[in-house]
Amino acid sequence: MPDTRVTVWNEFVHEQESETVAEIYPDGIHGAIADALEERGFDTETATLQEPEHGLTEDVLAETDVLTWWGHTAHDEVDDAVAERVVEAVRDGMGLLVLHSAHFSKVFKRLMGTSCSLKWREAAERERLWVIEPSHPIADGIDDCIELDEAEMYGERFDIPQPETLVFNSWFEGGEVFRSGCTYRRGSGRIFYFRPGHETYPVYHNEEIRNVLANAVEWAAPSDDRATSSGGNTDPREDIDTSDERTVH
Amino acid sequence: MPDTRVTVWNEFVHEQESETVAEIYPDGIHGAIADALEERGFDTETATLQEPEHGLTEDVLAETDVLTWWGHTAHDEVDDAVAERVVEAVRDGMGLLVLHSAHFSKVFKRLMGTSCSLKWREAAERERLWVIEPSHPIADGIDDCIELDEAEMYGERFDIPQPETLVFNSWFEGGEVFRSGCTYRRGSGRIFYFRPGHETYPVYHNEEIRNVLANAVEWAAPSDDRATSSGGNTDPREDIDTSDERTVH
Amino acid sequence: MPDTRVTVWNEFVHEQESETVAEIYPDGIHGAIADALEERGFDTETATLQEPEHGLTEDVLAETDVLTWWGHTAHDEVDDAVAERVVEAVRDGMGLLVLHSAHFSKVFKRLMGTSCSLKWREAAERERLWVIEPSHPIADGIDDCIELDEAEMYGERFDIPQPETLVFNSWFEGGEVFRSGCTYRRGSGRIFYFRPGHETYPVYHNEEIRNVLANAVEWAAPSDDRATSSGGNTDPREDIDTSDERTVH
Amino acid sequence: MPDTRVTVWNEFVHEQESETVAEIYPDGIHGAIADALEERGFDTETATLQEPEHGLTEDVLAETDVLTWWGHTAHDEVDDAVAERVVEAVRDGMGLLVLHSAHFSKVFKRLMGTSCSLKWREAAERERLWVIEPSHPIADGIDDCIELDEAEMYGERFDIPQPETLVFNSWFEGGEVFRSGCTYRRGSGRIFYFRPGHETYPVYHNEEIRNVLANAVEWAAPSDDRATSSGGNTDPREDIDTSDERTVH
Numbered sequence: 001m002p003d004t005r006v007t008v009w010n011e012f013v014h015e016q017e018s019e020t021v022a023e024i025y026p027d028g029i030h031g032a033i034a035d036a037l038e039e040r041g042f043d044t045e046t047a048t049l050q051e052p053e054h055g056l057t058e059d060v061l062a063e064t065d066v067l068t069w070w071g072h073t074a075h076d077e078v079d080d081a082v083a084e085r086v087v088e089a090v091r092d093g094m095g096l097l098v099l100h101s102a103h104f105s106k107v108f109k110r111l112m113g114t115s116c117s118l119k120w121r122e123a124a125e126r127e128r129l130w131v132i133e134p135s136h137p138i139a140d141g142i143d144d145c146i147e148l149d150e151a152e153m154y155g156e157r158f159d160i161p162q163p164e165t166l167v168f169n170s171w172f173e174g175g176e177v178f179r180s181g182c183t184y185r186r187g188s189g190r191i192f193y194f195r196p197g198h199e200t201y202p203v204y205h206n207e208e209i210r211n212v213l214a215n216a217v218e219w220a221a222p223s224d225d226r227a228t229s230s231g232g233n234t235d236p237r238e239d240i241d242t243s244d245e246r247t248v249h
Numbered sequence: 250m251p252d253t254r255v256t257v258w259n260e261f262v263h264e265q266e267s268e269t270v271a272e273i274y275p276d277g278i279h280g281a282i283a284d285a286l287e288e289r290g291f292d293t294e295t296a297t298l299q300e301p302e303h304g305l306t307e308d309v310l311a312e313t314d315v316l317t318w319w320g321h322t323a324h325d326e327v328d329d330a331v332a333e334r335v336v337e338a339v340r341d342g343m344g345l346l347v348l349h350s351a352h353f354s355k356v357f358k359r360l361m362g363t364s365c366s367l368k369w370r371e372a373a374e375r376e377r378l379w380v381i382e383p384s385h386p387i388a389d390g391i392d393d394c395i396e397l398d399e400a401e402m403y404g405e406r407f408d409i410p411q412p413e414t415l416v417f418n419s420w421f422e423g424g425e426v427f428r429s430g431c432t433y434r435r436g437s438g439r440i441f442y443f444r445p446g447h448e449t450y451p452v453y454h455n456e457e458i459r460n461v462l463a464n465a466v467e468w469a470a471p472s473d474d475r476a477t478s479s480g481g482n483t484d485p486r487e488d489i490d491t492s493d494e495r496t497v498h
Numbered sequence: 499m500p501d502t503r504v505t506v507w508n509e510f511v512h513e514q515e516s517e518t519v520a521e522i523y524p525d526g527i528h529g530a531i532a533d534a535l536e537e538r539g540f541d542t543e544t545a546t547l548q549e550p551e552h553g554l555t556e557d558v559l560a561e562t563d564v565l566t567w568w569g570h571t572a573h574d575e576v577d578d579a580v581a582e583r584v585v586e587a588v589r590d591g592m593g594l595l596v597l598h599s600a601h602f603s604k605v606f607k608r609l610m611g612t613s614c615s616l617k618w619r620e621a622a623e624r625e626r627l628w629v630i631e632p633s634h635p636i637a638d639g640i641d642d643c644i645e646l647d648e649a650e651m652y653g654e655r656f657d658i659p660q661p662e663t664l665v666f667n668s669w670f671e672g673g674e675v676f677r678s679g680c681t682y683r684r685g686s687g688r689i690f691y692f693r694p695g696h697e698t699y700p701v702y703h704n705e706e707i708r709n710v711l712a713n714a715v716e717w718a719a720p721s722d723d724r725a726t727s728s729g730g731n732t733d734p735r736e737d738i739d740t741s742d743e744r745t746v747h
Numbered sequence: 748m749p750d751t752r753v754t755v756w757n758e759f760v761h762e763q764e765s766e767t768v769a770e771i772y773p774d775g776i777h778g779a780i781a782d783a784l785e786e787r788g789f790d791t792e793t794a795t796l797q798e799p800e801h802g803l804t805e806d807v808l809a810e811t812d813v814l815t816w817w818g819h820t821a822h823d824e825v826d827d828a829v830a831e832r833v834v835e836a837v838r839d840g841m842g843l844l845v846l847h848s849a850h851f852s853k854v855f856k857r858l859m860g861t862s863c864s865l866k867w868r869e870a871a872e873r874e875r876l877w878v879i880e881p882s883h884p885i886a887d888g889i890d891d892c893i894e895l896d897e898a899e900m901y902g903e904r905f906d907i908p909q910p911e912t913l914v915f916n917s918w919f920e921g922g923e924v925f926r927s928g929c930t931y932r933r934g935s936g937r938i939f940y941f942r943p944g945h946e947t948y949p950v951y952h953n954e955e956i957r958n959v960l961a962n963a964v965e966w967a968a969p970s971d972d973r974a975t976s977s978g979g980n981t982d983p984r985e986d987i988d989t990s991d992e993r994t995v996h
Contacts, residue, residue: 610860623987728866
């Protein structure tokens with residue numbers, strides 16, 4: 001799908017406050033992610049917290065097929081109306097990639113209905129993301145697992161609804177496991193939660209991670225002629241028998 | 250589980266405004282439901298919209314194992330703080346039965362993360378709830394299906410997340426189908442959405458429906474020694490190798 | 499995926515024994531299905547029960563991305579070794595469409611692990627396939643539902659494992675419902691069960707049904723670079739502590 | 748459910764051939780498991796490969812609510828007819844616990860429809876079974892996780908159908924993860940696959956593991972009045988319009 005339009009959203013705070021982070025992501029985390037998606041040929045734009053309406057106006061969302069979301073330290077600064085607008089866009093069919101610490105974003109929590117809490121630890125430990133469903137398109141091109149030398153740990157229990165498909169399952173050096181690649185549908189939209197990505201590790205420069213991000217965009221993009229359904233008060237499609245003694249017909 | 254404590258919640262508006270409804274449910278819809286659950290031996294209380302804090306104080310929820318929720322015309326009058334309190338209680342393990350038009354309640358929408366919209370029609374038509382999972386305890390005692398002579402129609406697409414288990418699937422005289430018995434987990438709590446129950450039809454006097462309600466309470470009740478998990482910053486359970494060149498450990 | 503190679507398999511018995519069926523499907527049911535898939539641009543071949551090895555040699559399966567299977571009256575005549583070969587090919591990644599009465603085929607029953615029994619009735623009654631997941635690619639291009647004027651009835655309980663995704667849910671004039679579009683994964687292969695298609699009704703000439711068949715082939719086709727996983731005895735990827743008193747390391 | 752009748756099946760080969768195993772399980776693996784289930788108050792019998800019909804006659808199965816299955820080195824010696832009898836009993840509602848290396852048993856493979864292959868290693872390494880669904884009754888009484896000092900490793904990809912509920916997720920010292928507690932339904936029967944249990948480690952003497960085994964029996968036991976559904980040719984429950992030009996009604 002070369003015409004898929006992606007908006008890469010980033011709160012863009014750590015990169016402006018920490019030299020360590022700025023060195024790893026000189027163009028921001030959004031820059032690194034956008035670069036990975038452009039390589040696959042998607043029509044990619046970025047948006048950040050600091051822009052008016054966080055760069056996520058009605059117009060921008062109307063022209064976005066898939067939105068990727070990275071946030072960590074500034075979840076509360078995301079305007080409620082913008083968060084709700086994103087949630088509505090997903091329900092209307094926009095794809096959504098929720099990355100790493102965005103598990104605690106307003107957008108993800110509203111779409112899941114759970115606390116989205118988890119265990120965590122920052123100790124530069126090894127992570128290994130095992131492929132659970134090799135036939136899922138998001139895992140295309142990956143062998144048994146992806147190894148990351150340095151990762152923040154996220155551990156179970158991850159308080160999420162049971163995923164529709166568990167694509168990746170992570171092992172951590174310190175002794176925990178984590179459901180690190182989870183698909184959902186909400187309304188007409190497809191959602192992929194993908195765990196890797198702390199700001200102090202160069203995870204989004206890893207080729208396998210970039211491959212998964214691009215696979216996930218492809219999977220989450222709505223098709224041009226997707227099924228349409230309508231709600232509300234509806235006329236019957238069959239005759240309803242009114243010859244009987246049942247009440248008001 | 251004879252000691253299961255149930256709180257039956259009802260907005261209790263139609264019964265006070267419409268003679269037709271009052272005749273069908275002289276003790277309120279909550280009265281009929283509570284009666285069904287007492288028959289099974291549960292320790293049952295009721296609460297309504299009109300009470301202070303809608304009868305759902307912290308104390309009441311703390312002593313409730315399973316809450317049943319019926320609402321239709323007054324969803325907006327439910328205080329946001331009380332709705333959130335109920336949502337939190339579910340995540341902490343309280344069971345929840347969401348009945349009929351409560352598909353549009355604040356509580357259900359927050360727990361699902363979707364619009365929960367559907368097609369509907371009020372035409373006193375026939376409904377038939379087919380059992381999809383005969384081995385699920387909520388279907389205990391039911392044969393192939395439950396027939397209701399008069400029902401409001403709810404039709405697909407019902408905008409909900411894919412249920413963990415689809416227990417009942419409804420046929421309607423006018424030509425529609427509906428996933429009418431759906432289980433979910435959110436946090437540590439179990440949720441059952443059950444479709445039947447319009448205020449102008451005596452559905453909650455039907456013995457099979459009452460049987461399902463009691464089965465569902467039994468299924469949704471938390472066990473006394475359910476698993477406990479903690480979140481937050483966590484010490485490793487294994488040694489993390491710090492002899493290498495990886496960054497800050 | 500213009501290069502997707504499809505093999506359309508048909509037991510091809512009714513068409514040679516019944517004039518009624520031969521009039522509806524002059525080129526066989528496989529001819530009608532193959533025609534629908536060629537229209538979408540797939541590289542399509544057919545195979546039938548009567549051919550040596552039922553036309554499903556190792557070579558044919560090795561060059562098949564997606565196999566469609568129609569059978570009804572001759573399930574027992576399918577050689578066990580061929581059925582097992584097909585099952586293995588699916589586990590290795592070949593897509594499979596199981597059509598209508600093929601619910602009782604050896605192939606489907608082995609892949610499901612259940613009896614696959616159902617209720618049925620031949621009464622030229624109306625069927626309406628409601629879309630349950632509008633965001634699923636198999637439903638692309640369909641509105642609320644597909645209406646078929648004449649269909650054999652299949653009714654619940656359909657004894658299958660819970661589908662990974664329920665895409666269509668059928669209503670029947672005589673009072674039943676049926677999960678008529680179900681996805682599964684087995685091994686590395688994707689499976690779609692699709693209900694419509696009795697030999698005495700011209701269902702496979704219906705444009706919407708043909709559209710769904712082509713969508714399903716697209717969905718079920720394995721990607722060229724799908725993930726690979728290996729089983730068997732495995733060396734550790736981490737050091738296992740052998741300095742302790744635990745038994746044989 | 749104090750009246751639940753359990754049959755504990757064991758191939759009972761290692762214990763008779765290896766002194767090491769006989770020391771760990773002097774009464775056989777079946778003896779240890781039966782002991783754990785009797786402690787919970789179930790009416791427990793045992794059966795082994797060496798008995799006529801492997802101790803699993805029609806009569807025995809007819810009086811069994813839940814069967815537990817342990818096998819490893821002698822899967823092929825299980826008679827096909829007995830395996831099929833067990834499969835049929837599960838479909839008719841008998842609960843089934845599939846333990847450890849029984850992932851490769853005839854019974855489990857037939858019920859799953861997949862190869863059930865996995866990675867493995869015998870290195871007395873540490874395993875940690877993390878609770879994924881704290882509200883599932885099988886996890887009752889467990890905290891964050893169960894730790895086992897010595898375990899055989901089983902690693903992903905475990906080639907199984909996606910579980911209905913993933914209850915436990917294992918971490919291994921050598922770097923792998925594994926879905927170690929998985930629920931399924933087949934027909935009217937409930938199945939729980941539970942990973943722990945190698946013959947050279949005293950896993951079935953561990954109190955937490957014994958607790959999970961008893962929880963699982965309780966969960967898998969069929970209820971006395973479970974829903975009944977019938978298949979086959981069926982009369983319509985509604986009038987089918989025959990006044991039109993549709994074909995044979």
